[in-house]
Amino acid sequence: MLHIIMENKKTLVIGASLKEDRYSNIAIHRLTSNHIETLAIGLRTGEVEDVTIETEHKDFKDIHTVTLYLNPKRQEAYYDYIIGLKPQRVIFNPGTENPEFYDKLKKAGIEVEVACTLVLLSTNQY
DSSP states (O other), X not given: OHHHHHHTOOEEEEEEOSOTTSHHHHHHHHHHHTTOXXXXXXXXXXXXXXXXXXXXXXXXXXXXXXXEOSOHHHHGGGHHHHXXXXXXXXXXXXXXXXXXXXXXXXXXXXXXXXSOHHHHHHTTOO
């Protein structure tokens, strides 16, 4: 039953990295190993766990969660894009905290979660 629930939480990782020691890269591995459909946007194209990292703001559909691995300054270019995707929630991982963006998301009816994706996954709270 858990796999069915998790599969419905299609996740977009923004700030994805090809470098294996980066938390965004580890998150992609953990998301896919938990049977969560995963998409990714980063600075460079490539693949992590059969997930293609895109460099463009694609018009992805049915995104449940956006998990951020970008510092607040770099997030500004994504404000309208993320709101336009209409995810149910946006996770702000450590180092990405951004009260200005929280307000914009909440006004758009999008849940804000200041947490670590890796911890949420490992404690079955994702």
